[in-house]
Amino acid sequence: MTDAIGRYAFAIAPLAAAALWGGMYVVSKWGFTLVPPVTLGFLRVALGAGALWVVVAGRGGPTPTRAEWPAFAALGGWVTLTVATQFVGTELTNASQGSLLTVMTPVFTVCLGAAVLGERVTAAKAGGTAVAGVGTAVVLAGQYDLSSIAAGNLLGVALLLVASVAWAGYTVWGLRAVRRYGALRAATYSSLASVPMLGVLAAGELWYLGRSPADIPVTVESTVAVAYLGLASTAAAWYLWYKGLEYVSAGTVAVFFFAQPAVGAALGAALLGEALGPGFVAGGALMAVGIWMVSRERAGPEESSDPTVE
Template sequence: MQERLTFRTALLLAFGPLMWAGNAVVGRVVHTLVPPITLNFLRWALAFAILLPLGGWVLKRGSGLWPYWRRFALLGLLGVGLYNALQYMALQTSSPINVTLVGASLPMCMLVVGALFFGASVSRQQVLGALLSLAGVLLVLSRGEWQQLLGLRLVLGDVFMLLATVSWAFYSWQLTLPRDPPTVRADWAAFLLAQITFGLLWSGGMTAVEWGLGAAPIQWGWTLAAALVFVAVGPAVLAYRAWGAGMQRVGPNVAGLFINLTPLFATVLSAAFLGEWPHLYHGLAFALIVGGIWVSARR
């Protein structure tokens, strides 16, 4: 049974967006130190090592995972292999503020993906919310000048983040399908570890291609080491746990609204650590995106 939203639950749900905003900022900080797909692989390799003592039983032969290996291979591709790699690729040419604002269109993207591929019904109210949210995304992509939309040339990072958002929408809808072994689904560490296991295979193959195409060498140092520890512990493990616990208490409809805190946190963190102060159009875009979510979520 779902509970009312309490202050403690709100803190749990806000923790995830804070970590994901930090992930975008840190990814921007180290974008010249490590190739983006390699960064994604290293991040999840560390997360795998952290989760192994907690949910390692799921990798044993009789755990119930292996009859569902195709299912977890797909989840690993969408959630670990593609989404995070595309986000880090986006941060090569785009700012954390832009990346998280484009990513804030995720609930609306989920609406479209659900209607087209999963048979979900869409109301007129939800369509209005989607249009408001889309207006916010277009405002970011045009850098606040609407006339530029006629001859819009997207920054490559914006395109990568749009693709990442579509990937995460498919991943999120896949999670709603009751196709997982109950013992694995009930253990958050085992459930995430199963996805990471297959995700590392996808990410490892992508990393090999990246290096085969002539990726720049990794510049090891304390900055990169600290960044890897953060993105593995915070956004990959702790945020996932906090988000799952909060969503179980109040349900996905209420929890989904909190994802739009990510660009707000990214704006504050970017100003504090990167000196990338927001523009007026960032605030307007954020208001449009949140307004779209609010309209579509109203009963």
């Protein structure tokens, strides 16, 4: 009984991660006006990776061997592609485009999970994903003028689609690393591997813009933005996301991503004074039903491995 409760609790850890990512909507109001997008992404991941490493170092245990680092480097590549395209794409698109395209991630994850890992797309998983997706669309339709979807920057749209596919890749190809090393170490070393990659891209961005690191303002807003993005939406959220993979399939974890825009809308109303759309409650209820449908699935063969619990 205790084991079952613990298993279910860790299975819904990705819901907490999605809630932390929902907060990025508010934080980005500050961050993108002060720091160029790729540079902000580099600062985010560098701080998050550093925080995760402090935890891992404090707990002790073996570090990856030379033979193991290529797997983490590959995951770091997915991280780099996700962060760079997501932040630049977000800057180039309007709010309705950004929100709708971001929630394509669960769809890509379910498809990749089936194609790469052979995960079963059961009726409960497909139905729950569809219901949660409809709920998300209802929430967003009440928040934004969806007729503006076609009015934004096409390059930004393409970049956000790439970001969605890249995070699905980080989720799917990260499953084996999570099951072998545990969520904490998998999140830590994949994040550390991405830091030099993002550092090179950030240096290129600053050079292109004719700016230097000294030009980035150190204000209360920029400090809070980087701290939240690094500690909450990277260190904590990425660990929680991978924690779910210790117990359930990539496709099951993915459905929790639908909660992100609802949390973002609620925080926007609470902290920025934005009005919640008329469909918020109804859409949120549909989203909750869809997530519940998927989370009730019993673990299949691909979900039943004995995880290394951190």
